[in-house]
Amino acid sequence: MVKIITFIQCTIYVLIFSIHSSVFAQQNSLSIRGQVLDKKTNEPLIGANVSIANDKTGTVSDTKGKFVLSSKSFPATISVSYLGYQTSRISVEENSGAVTVFLLEDMSVLNEVVIVGYGTQRRKELTGSVSSVSQSVLDHVTITFDEMLGGAVAGLNVTQDSGQPGAGSSIRIRGGNSINANNDPLYVVDGFIFYCDNSSTKTGLGGIESNISPLASLNPADIESIEVLKDVSATAIYGSRGANGVIIVTTKKGKRGNNNVNYQYITGTERSAKKLKLLNASQWAELQNDLGIRSFDQSTIARLGTGSDWQNAVLQTGSTQTHELSFSGGDNVSRYLISGNYTKEEGIIIHTDFERFSGRVNFERELLPNFTVGVTVTASNSTQNSLTTFESVAYNSSPYSYGISNSLTYALYVPPVLPIYNEDGSYNFTNPYEHGYLSIGGKAANPVADLTNSVGQSINTSLLGSFYAKYTIAQGLVAKLNAGTSINHTTQNFFAPSTSALGLADVGIAGIGNKRHKAWQMEYTLDYTQTFKKNHFLNLLAGYTIEQTAENSITSVASHFTNEELKFNNLPAGNVIYPPITPYPSESTLNSLLGRVNYSLLGRYNLTATFRADRSSRFASGHRWGYFPSVGVSWNINEEGFLKDAKVLSALKLRLTAGTVGNQEIGDYEYRLTYEAKKYNGTTAYVKSNLGNDYLGWETTVQYNAGIDVGVLKDRLVLVGDVYYKKTSDLLFEAPTSLTEAGTQLENIGNVTNKGVEFALNATIIDVKDFTWNVSAILARNINTITNLGKYDSILLGRDQEEVLQTGEALGSFYGLIFNGIVQNGEDVSLLPTTTFGTPQPGDLKFADVSGSTGKPDGKIDGYDRVVLGNNQPDFTYGFSSSLVFKGFDLFVSLQGSRGNQIYNHLRRFLERPRDSYNASKALLDRWTESNPSTIVPNAKRSYPYSFLDSRYVEDASYLRLKNITLGYTLSPIKQTPGVKLRIFASARNLFTLTTYKGYDPEVARGIDLGIYPTARTFSAGVSLSF
Structure with missing residues (x-):
């Protein structure tokens, strides 16, 4: 703290001295x-x-x-x-x-000013790869920040974590670099590091399917611009925070001489874009007969009919509404913007929703000539009611082990012969077909009642405040102090009544979790800009930054309630009370020195060199400093004399960059031996959670990039292309420990590479009076490869070992057996490899005998026959958008897609495995029988002999989605109110998706579909008014 106070004092002395010197110099009349x-x-x-x-x-x-x-x-x-x-x-x-x-x-693209780390640059002078989200996207995408990025920037891949309102997305720039460290990009909002790791809004309480995305606190209507820094020349200035790319968000400010009021209202409806095809009641009864479990006669089967549609019962027509209000303006010495937002979204699954209140104040004022201060305050309060997950909060066994991951998948499994309601309108809680966690002692859970009576609630309150002071010391020399703090508090409430699937075994269960995350940072920079002899442009930047984060959490759980009326509000009422779990408070500090040189000669030859040194408390003594240099050059060839007469060519620039960045996004005390509390039979014990590692070091990424920017016809057509190579060394991985040791140990174990190519095309097709039409298209390919795993040949991951880390393969690779068809009548089964069922019989599955304990096929199917079946990395990602304005009308269309990635469809795997008292997929209507041999669905009795994944359920997840289409009309101002602008509009989101994937949606985080919340198709209309 003493160092911080001293630093602030020095800053104030420098500013006072500079003001005095400047005023004295200005006394000479010119x-x-x-x-x-x-x-x-x-x-x-x-x-x-x-x-x-x-x-x-x-x-x-x-x-x-x-x-x-x-x-x-x-x-x-x-x-x-x-x-x-x-x-x-x-x-x-x-x-x-x-x-x-x-x-x-x-309006030339190369003369566009873009925001980079700690400053701005003309695109003409950039050496790095920096992409901007187009203004048409910012103007027409109004729901979430994540949606603004999807399909808008080449090399940036956005995958929804869930369709749950308020949930986040998985965002990757040029592939994933790490196994256990964070792969998310760094977010910088108005110069302040925005801490948006999803773990910051998780309290550690189980039972809740989704958590609020920290990015949900950003109001899209407040955003002025978004820049995406992709290569090392652009990101190395952020050092250990820049390995995964950087996204810089600038919010709107008031304008001098203008006082404006803006209001916007949007309302809409949403429905599930897809439903899964399941057996009806009579089809389910026939399946039970084939399984030999029960016997339904034909008259009973006919009487059952279609039965209950449990999937449809938990789905609903959702709704959305948004109110935006802002006041902005300024005079000669100050500017201000005050904005407020209210958003409410009712989900497409009953009793799921998201509600947000947010506000922002941006203010800056010129206190003295050449001395300006500014302040930004943002506050947000969000409430999310989500699905309850069946991962037990009490560490007891749960339906999760049966493939039931949440309330939605539970509804898919309930037999359609069971009524949803009794004749008196009450919920039905009986199940004569007792089995496992669907019923206990004839008492059954009801998914509709589950969703109605259970609670999976997250409440997040965030506050961010930042301050800057900027003084022009002399011509071209600017000092700037930037300081800020953020506070993020999350409360999660969980309750599963005794009538619910999860509460059945525990006679009701409830829990409360709280987490507080705090951060502060301070930056001091000196920026010098000067042009010498007209032909030499020089910009120098030097700075020092310090940032600190701290968080703590606590969770409490109780079960076996005598009275459940107060739900989670009365945990002491539980007859079984689990001691509170309070993980150790965590704290980390990052101190940094940074510098950058930008030099341009004749506006043709450009050089950028950066250096940053970071000291992180997350590593052991002797390993805390990381050093991250970069260099980039570019050449504006069109400025050369031999191209001066090429009138068609308005821009031609080559770029080359190289450098190193790092990653320190791991736990705060991974290098130390730590303990955690565990619950065993209602008591709490402390066991080793992390064994520590005194030699734990930085994960570093070396990057190379070559690019070209081409503009023709006065930049009516602009093409940007990049090719890159990234190698991440000393991968951070939670390695397995010996059988005699508990816990895990983080190690530096190997390398992974990403190499690829990107293209972005922007074209102004028409630009005449009252009519403009702009289109853009992006295409990117990234190849991710593990090149070294150190002492490990391969590492199996996942509950069923469905994932593998293996040299030569990509991160996110799926591992399992190769499906080889169905055994047919007349086939010589003695020639087939045996399974755990013994010799395969007609109607059984066949698998490829790939290997054995000796490395050669051994005539039996077991774990040695597993191979890599695919991975969740797309071969290509692409996007397209079109913005057309004709007189008062405007039309915006955007599409996005990916090709070549796979998804492990875990939900389909379970729905296609006939089981006692569970409903199943309609695919089983095509199951093998002697009269139906031409199928890939096995017979009902001997469906699957292994827990291993097989190739049938690793599906192609390629898709093309019409993401957004918006049509608007701006009314012409009338003479009596010339300053009033009124626009009405209607839009549709996720209107259609072209894909062969058999699940709800081909956008699945991590590529494993456990039964995600479906994506909604949304129709909305709105009005915006400004004056």
């Missing part, structure tokens, strides 16, 4: 005075370069856009330039008074 303004908005342009033509004299405009400089003679021609604007030259007479220079925005 000959030419003026102001630089944006021609379209009349906003002052800060930092514009102003110089006398054919003279070395020059200056930059201040925070009001004003400048002063002297001239040796008159009339004088002054040149005014600014990033992203066309250079202007004007003649000034002696004693002509103050001049006003209006600059027009340069």
